[in-house]
Amino acid sequence: MSKLRRNRLTAAVHLTLLLALPTMAAAQDAPKEENTLDTISVTGSRIKQTNAVTAQPVYVMDRAKIEETGVASVGELLQQLTASGKALNAKFNSSGNFGYPADGGGIGAGSAQVDLRNLGSQRVLVLVDGIRWVNESSASGVSGSADLNTIPLAIVERVEVLEDGASAIYGSDAIAGVVNIITRKNFQGAEVHTYYGQYSRGGDTKEASFTFGTGGDRWTAVFGASYYDQERISSAEWDQSSFPVPGGGLDFGSSGTPQGRFRFCDPAIAAGPGSCSSAATYYNITLNPGTTTPIFVPGNPNGGTYNQFDSADRFNFAPFNLLLTPSERKSLFASINIDLSDNTRLHVKTLFNNRQSANQAAPEPIFVGPGAGTGGIADTISIPANHPFNPFGIALDANSNFLFIGRRPLEVGPRIFEQNVDTWYFNVGLDGLLDIGGRSYGWDANYVHTRNSATQRFTNGYNIAHIRTALGDPAVCAATPGCTPLDLFGGQGRPFTRAMIDWIVTDQRDASTQELDIFSANVTGDLFAIGDRTAGFASGIEHRRYKGDFDPDPLRQTGESQDSFAAPISASYDVTEVYGEFNFPVMATLDLTAALRFSDYSTFGSATTGKAGFRWQPIEDLVVRGTYSQGFRAPNLGELYGLTQFGATLVDPCGPTNQVVVDTTNGISAGLEAACVAAGVPNNFEQANTQITTFTGGNPDLDPEESDSWTIGAVYSPGWAEDKSWSRKLDFELGYYRHKIEGAIQANDLQGLLDTCYNAQNGTGPACAPFTRISSGDLRPPNNFLANLGQIETDGVDIKVNWLSPEWGFGNLSASLQSTFVNDYEAVDAAGNVSSRAVGVEVGDSAIPEWQSNLQLGWQRGGLGFTLSTRYISSVEESCAGVEGLPGCDGVATNKLGATTYHDVQFAWKNAFTMEGLKLSLGANNVFGKEAPICLGCSLNGYDAGTYDLPGAFWYVSADYRF
Structure with a gap:
C-alpha cells in the first residue's frame, strides 16, 4: 500500500521510456497513427503499452503545449490544471508571521506545489522521469510535499498527470494522483532561450537557459543551465x-x-x-x-x-x-547515456538548483x-x-x-524572511534488455541520492526575553x-x-534539510500468450531511506522569540517494498489489469495495497475504461515529530465581531x-x-492514511470526424472519479469546534475541550495536535475534447477543452463535525469551485501561430460571519465571489526573419486585466491566491534559437 509500489512503477516507467526498450521509444517518437486515440502515455503502469488509450486517465502536456501557456515555471503550469486545487505559489506571502501549520512541514515560503482533486499537495506524488522527487524543506519544517521550483522548466520535455490513485503502482503519497515530469534526453545541437515578462503592477520576470545535446554511436549527453529571476510586487x-x-x-x-x-x-x-x-x-x-x-x-x-x-x-x-514574492533561481543539469553493450546501458543524471526568495x-x-x-x-x-x-x-x-x-x-x-535553498540530485544506474526462452525482458537498476537544504534569515524580529x-x-x-x-x-x-x-x-536563522536515498531494481516483459496476444507483467523491489532535520533558531526553541515557537526535528525512517503488476488480454476487446504492492516501514510496520482495472474497446472508435485503487499515505517526518505554534484567526461566537454581545x-x-x-x-x-x-504539531503514534479510489470513463475518437473536409481528428474523453480517505491525518478545525462548542453544545460539550478563557473572557492558546481524525470524500467528472482541422488555405485550426466538475467534497472528523470546506465555498483562503475549465483555440500557418486560451472558474460563496455590514455582506448571510474568466493570447513566429531555428513569441496572460474577486475573509491581500491569478495582466516576450 505504499511508496515501494510507486517507486517500483516509477523505475519501470523510467526503464520503458528512457532506456530499455528501443521499440517503445521509437513508438513514442514516431507520429501517432491516424486511427489511434490520442492520449498515449505510460505513466500509471510499468508494463510496456501498445494501446493509445490505457486503463487509467492520463493528461499529457508536451513541450509545445507548455510553451503556448506563456508561463515560466513548472508550478505555474500545473496550478492551471482544471483538476488542481489550492497549492503554495509565489503569490503566498505568509512566513513565520503566521506561525507553522500542524503538519510539521513548515510554511514552505518561496516554494511551489501541486494539489490534485483538492486533497492537498501531500497526497500528490511528484516523479521526475518516473523516479520519486525529494520533498522540500524551505527552512521552516520537514514537509511531505515536493517543491516544483527545484525543477527548472528548461529541462522539461513533457508533463504527464495521472488523474487516478496509484499507491499500488507507485507507493505512498499517490492518493490523489501522480505528476511525472519527463526531462529532455534525445537532444541534438544547442538551444538558447530568453524570456522577459512583467505584470501591470511590476514584478519583472526574466528567464534564460542554454541547452546542449550531443552524442555518438554508443552514447548521448544533454547539458542544461538556466536562470530565473522574478521581482517583487508590493501589496500597496x-x-x-x-x-x-x-x-x-x-x-x-x-x-x-x-x-x-x-x-x-x-x-x-x-x-x-x-x-x-x-x-x-x-x-x-x-x-x-x-x-x-x-x-x-x-x-x-x-x-x-x-x-x-x-x-x-x-x-x-x-x-x-x-x-508577489521575489524568487531567483539558478540551475545546472546533465544527463548521459552510454551503451556498455548491445543490451546494457549506463545512465547518469545530475541536477543542482539554487533558490533565493523572500517574504515581507x-x-x-x-x-x-x-x-x-x-x-x-x-x-x-x-x-x-x-x-x-x-x-x-x-x-x-x-x-x-x-x-x-x-x-x-x-x-x-x-519583517523580512529570506530563504536560500539548495537542491542536489544524483541518479546512476543500468538498464537493458534480457532474452530468456525466446522472450525479451526489460530491466533496470537505479541508485538515487537527492537533498533539499534550506536556510532562512528573519530580520526585524524581537527577543521577547529582552523586552x-x-x-x-x-x-x-x-x-x-x-x-x-x-x-x-x-x-x-x-x-x-x-x-x-x-x-x-x-x-x-532557521534551517532544514531533507534527504532521500533510493535503491531499486525492476523487470518488465511478457508472461505468456493468450491467443494472438500476450500477458504482460512488471515487478521489482525498492528500498528508500528518508532523513529530515529542522533546526529552528535557538530563540524559537526556548520561546524567547516574539515570533512563533518551534522545536527541532532530527529523524529518519526507511521502507522496503516489492510489487507486481499484470495485464491480461482476456478477450480481443478486453484487457484486465491488476497490481499489488507490499511495503515494510520502520516507523509503523507493513501494509499492502492493490489496484484493478479494465480496458474495453467494443468498437474501433471507442474505449471504455475503469479502475479501482487502494490508496496509502504514510505519515511523513514532520507529521510524526513536529512541534510548533500557529496563529489561527478565529471568530469568537461570544464576541461582537460576530454581532454576538x-x-x-x-x-x-x-x-x-x-x-x-x-x-x-x-x-x-x-x-x-x-x-x-x-500549540500544534506532530504525533508519533499516527497511522497511515488509507483510501479507496474509483474511476470510470470513455474515450471516443469517431471515424466520421477523421480526415474529413472539416476535421482531421476529433477526440472526446469523459471520466468520473471518486476518492474516499479514511484516517486522514489532520488537526481539528478549530473554528468549527469553537462554533460547535457554543452554538450546539452550550459551552460544555466535547467540542469545548481545547478552549479555556482567562478572567477577561479572552481565549487561552488551545492545543491542536495531529491525529487520524478525518474522513474525506470527493467525486466529480472530467471532460476533455480535442479537435484538429485539415490543411486549409488560410492555415490549420485546433481546439482543446479541459473541464472539471466537482460534484461533492466533504471532510468529517472523528466526532462527526463536518468541515466548512465544501464545493462552491470560499473558506480558509481556499475555494473548491464547482467548475473549472480551460479552452485553447489555435491557428497555425507555416511558421506563424496564434493561440487564445480561456480559463474559467465558477462562482463561490463565503460566510459573512464576522464581516457583517461590509460591501457584499450587508444584510446577507454570504458574500458571492463571482465567476472569473481569464483570457491569454500568444503570437509565435518560427524561423523568424528567415533565420532557421529562431522562434519569437509575444503574449499576454489575463490580457484584459481581470482582477480576482474580493474575499472579505481571506488573510493578507484580500483575495484567494491559490485559486485566482494575480490582479492585473501579465505580458511577455520570448526568443528561442536552436542551432
Missing part, C-alpha cells in the same frame, strides 16, 4: 490593500497599532483592591494621533491624550505585504500581558509603576489588573549590559530610540448567551487578538 500597488483592510475591513485590521492599545484596570478607580475581576472595569484605550507626551486622566478613557479604542483605530497592515510582513507588533495569548513569556510580563515610561501611575500586574498592551513600532521596519527585561524593574535593566528601558507607551509621536531597538531586535436585546439566542456567560464572558466582550496562538 493594489487599491484593495488601502481600504478596507483585506480580511474584512478595519474590523479585521490589527489591534497592534503604532499608537498602542492599552487594556488594564486601575484598582482605585474600580472601587478598591481586588475589584479588577470584571473585564467591564478595564480600560481599552489608545493614544490620539500626533501625541508626543502621553497624558492619562484616571477614570476617563477619552481624557488627556487618549481615546476609547474602536475599529477605526485598528492598523492596516496590508500595504506592507507583498502581492508589516513591522512586527509587540504584545505583552496575559491577553497577548502566546502561551509563552509575553503573557507573563508585568510593568512596574516606576518604569520610566509608564504614564498610568500604577503597576500593570499580569496576575491582577493587566490584560495587554499592543504596539507596532513602524520605526523598526518590516521583558526592558519593561521590568528599571534597576534590573540598568544592571544588565545593553539593556535600555523600552518606551511602549509613546506611540509614533515618541518612537523607539536606536538603543531601544538594538536591545530588543535580533536576527533569527452577551445581551438578549441584541438578538442572541438564550442558549448562546447562557453559554458565554457561563464561560465568564462579560457584556460587550471583544477578543483582544483574533489571531489565537495554537
